[in-house]
Amino acid sequence: xxxxxxxxxxxxxxxxxxxxxxxxxxxxxxxxxxxxxxxxxxxxxxxxxxxxxxxxxxxxxxxxxxxxxxxxxxxxxxxxxxxxxxxxxxxxxxxxxxxxxxxxxxxxxxxxxxxxxxxxxxxxxxxxxxxxxxxxxxxxxxxxxxxxxxxxxxxxxxxxxxxxxxxxxxxxxxxxxxxxxxxxxxxxxxxxxxxxxxxxxxxxxxxxxxxxxxxxxxxxxxxxxxxxxxxxxxxxxxxxxxxxxxxxxxxxxxxxxxxxxxxxxxxxxxxxxxxxxxxxxxxxxxxxxxxxxxxxxxxxxxxxxxxxxxxxxxxxxxxxxxxxxxxxxxxx
Numbered sequence: 001x002x003x004x005x006x007x008x009x010x011x012x013x014x015x016x017x018x019x020x021x022x023x024x025x026x027x028x029x030x031x032x033x034x035x036x037x038x039x040x041x042x043x044x045x046x047x048x049x050x051x052x053x054x055x056x057x058x059x060x061x062x063x064x065x066x067x068x069x070x071x072x073x074x075x076x077x078x079x080x081x082x083x084x085x086x087x088x089x090x091x092x093x094x095x096x097x098x099x100x101x102x103x104x105x106x107x108x109x110x111x112x113x114x115x116x117x118x119x120x121x122x123x124x125x126x127x128x129x130x131x132x133x134x135x136x137x138x139x140x141x142x143x144x145x146x147x148x149x150x151x152x153x154x155x156x157x158x159x160x161x162x163x164x165x166x167x168x169x170x171x172x173x174x175x176x177x178x179x180x181x182x183x184x185x186x187x188x189x190x191x192x193x194x195x196x197x198x199x200x201x202x203x204x205x206x207x208x209x210x211x212x213x214x215x216x217x218x219x220x221x222x223x224x225x226x227x228x229x230x231x232x233x234x235x236x237x238x239x240x241x242x243x244x245x246x247x248x249x250x251x252x253x254x255x256x257x258x259x260x261x262x263x264x265x266x267x268x269x270x271x272x273x274x275x276x277x278x279x280x281x282x283x284x285x286x287x288x289x290x291x292x293x294x295x296x297x298x299x300x301x302x303x304x305x306x307x308x309x310x311x312x313x314x315x316x317x318x319x320x321x322x323x324x325x326x327x328x329x330x331x332x
Contacts, residue, residue, distance in 0.1 A: 008070055009092070011072065011083050013043060030288060032052045037057065073097060089113060094121050118300065121301060126255075136248060150225065153226075183229075184229065187255070287305075
């Protein structure tokens with residue numbers, strides 16, 4: 001018996017919104033009911049592209065549309081608090097892109113709104129929903145490499161990005177840390193939880209955002225994580241987890257891997273590869289499916305991307321950003 005369709009609204013019409021819409025179109029139990037943008041022309045063009053019935057030139061109309069089960073918020077993260085908050089207050093469930101907000105205070109406000117209005121809320125951390133990443137974390141949890149000692153992960157883009165680009169605009173929450181660093185930081189959190197201490201250094205732009213940031217995170221267990229992000233150099237986006245009895249290497253694209261290699265002491269390396277049925281590697285459908293599963297189950301948050309975990313990541317990003325001296329408009 002086919003599942004009842006989950007009706008989606010998409011708030012924003014940029015590249016990530018288009019990628020998500022394309023993946024939703026391929027899901028037989030998902031229906032895109034409406035799209036909203038700040039301009040009617042942008043919303044209408046997006047609706048025509050993806051065969052969406054309703055196009056709104058303002059966010060409020062989408063938030064008030066009672067035919068929508070859940071809204072995907074795909075604005076720049078500087079607008080997540082306003083956009084997701086508007087939807088939650090109107091009684092919509094929300095999947096919100098990462099970085100979840102620009103700071104922990106805004107994240108806490110969204111979580112409080114979700115609880116106040118008894119709505120589902122989830123950060124769109126697709127890595128946590130990826131089947132191969134879930135296999136990796138299960139192996140680690142089962143002790144395949146012993147106690148985790150170190151985690152290394154990087155994410156850098158070659159650029160260069162002009163000063164007017166959103167990645168360099170403080171008003172849009174620009175910089176490497178929130179846009180790219182959220183991935184290696186979240187990966188370390190996935191494996192080790194919230195760090196007990198951290199230290200960061202960065203190179204800042206003339207606009208006052210970080211061009212690249214490196215950080216060392218530490219846990220009372222003795223574990224360490226070395227994370228790096230950049231918008232001035234393309235990195236291998238690799239990751240490695242070293243334990244007391246082995247190691248797991250993700251050679252590239254750790255946040256949406258095609259394969260990883262398990263090295264265990266005294267054994268031949270073992271390669272784990274993505275099931276072709278789960279691909280392509282850049283699909284966003286796993287997070288969409290998790291949202292729809294949770295909604296059908298009556299859950300208010302996902303066990304794969306719990307809100308406490310999202311808040312912990314935001315606390316870490318706040319601390320790192322404070323250490324490198326990046327402040328956004330309106331922050332103290």
